[in-house]
Amino acid sequence: MPLEIVTVPCLSDNYAYVVKGPEGVILIDAPEATPIEAALDARGWSLDAILITHHHHDHVEGIKPLRDRYGCTVIGPRAEAAKIDGLDQLVAGGDEFSVAGVGVHVIDVPGHTLGHIAFYMPQAQAAFTADSLMALGCGRLFEGDAEMMWASMQRLMALPSDTMICSGHEYTSANARFALTIEPENAELKSRCDAIAKARTEGRATASCALSEELATNPFLRPDSPEIRERLGLTEATDAVVFAEIRARKDRF
Helix, strand or coil, X not given: CCCEEXXXXXXXXXXXXXXXXXXXXXXXXXXXXXXXXXXXXXXXXXXXXXXXXXXXXXXXCCHHHHHHHHCCEEEEEHHHHHHCCCCCEEECCCCEEEXXXXXXXXXXXXXXXXXXXXXXXXXXXXXXXXXXXXXXXECCCCCCCHHHHHHHHHHHHCCCCCCEEEECECCHHHHHHHHHHHCCCXXXXXXXXXXXHHHHHCXXXXXXXXXXXXXXXXXXXXXXXXXXXXXXXXXXXXXXXXHHHHHHHHHHC
């Protein structure tokens, strides 16, 4: 049975995720402490571990107050250890570990930052991808390049198709508007965009979605689409080149 996952809105558009394991509670990313503490308090939960995906301030600012209150272990990317205060355990792609009774697989997903990692939890049927693969999008390339990010996308695309992709920001509405400029005749995309608009009107989060739906609708995972290639004038290009063009267009959108 999938584990309980609680989505916690933080800051202006961030999300943290709380996972209730059989032996404790795990937090993925710590944008700010107050809403996370409120979510834990409302359920009578403590906090056993924080998993950090990358060094950007809007994913780490809550580490110290949460660590001070709960005495939790903080696990994060080895490649960014010098940029993140308070890490107790360092991990990198290919590592596997267990915390709170939950098995965790680490996936290297550089591009947004050079040391960005994602956490895949088979028991939860979820991957926590933060600012790498996002709902209908992917993270901006602040430190890496398009080829690096495309390789990261391919690693995530190889996960089981029923994996829930839990990303780090409520960017989905803007991503949807852009996606329609890239593949406007995609019926599944149009249907998803309508569902996103309705969800946001109702105040529901839209940053989590099954990988199968991302594969069918997210233009950053679809550089092999004949419609996209023809629309971009890149019918003979490699997938990496098409991906790079999509990312460049999103930067200008």
